[in-house]
Amino acid sequence: MKMLASLAVALAVCGCASSSADIRASYVSPLQYQPYTCRQLAEEAERVSSRAVEASGTQDSSRTQDAVVTTVGVIVFWPVLFAVKGDGQTAAELARLKGEMETIEKVSIQKNCGIVFQKQAPKA
Numbered sequence: 824m825k826m827l828a829s830l831a832v833a834l835a836v837c838g839c840a841s842s843s844a845d846i847r848a849s850y851v852s853p854l855q856y857q858p859y860t861c862r863q864l865a866e867e868a869e870r871v872s873s874r875a876v877e878a879s880g881t882q883d884s885s886r887t888q889d890a891v892v893t894t895v896g897v898i899v900f901w902p903v904l905f906a907v908k909g910d911g912q913t914a915a916e917l918a919r920l921k922g923e924m925e926t927i928e929k930v931s932i933q934k935n936c937g938i939v940f941q942k943q944a945p946k947a
Contacts, residue, residue: 868940
């Protein structure tokens with residue numbers, strides 16, 4: 824029985840949603856932004872940044888919910904561990920948005936547009 828509980832805990836911990844700060848950027852080709860003017864890059868940067876903030880909040884909320892379910896499962900009722908959702912569509916979208924922000928910033932540097940995103944410090 825202890826082995827089953829240990830296995831359930833290990834699976835639950837591995838399946839928890841990641842913190843938004845821990846999600847790495849996906850590669851986004853700079854070719855799609857090459858024809859953009861500095862003004863268009865700035866507008867796109869604002870749109871992508873706003874959506875990334877929303878996705879980060881959703882991702883961190885999912886992480887908190889998974890942590891609560893895991894705690895309840897370990898302490899009170901282990902079958903609830905099957906409710907842990909882990910990373911999903913929001914994490915994938917956030918990785919893409921982070922990649923877009925990196926690419927917009929690189930293209931901005933090439934074109935001397937001066938667009939720089941504030942970096943979110945990774946949690947220790």
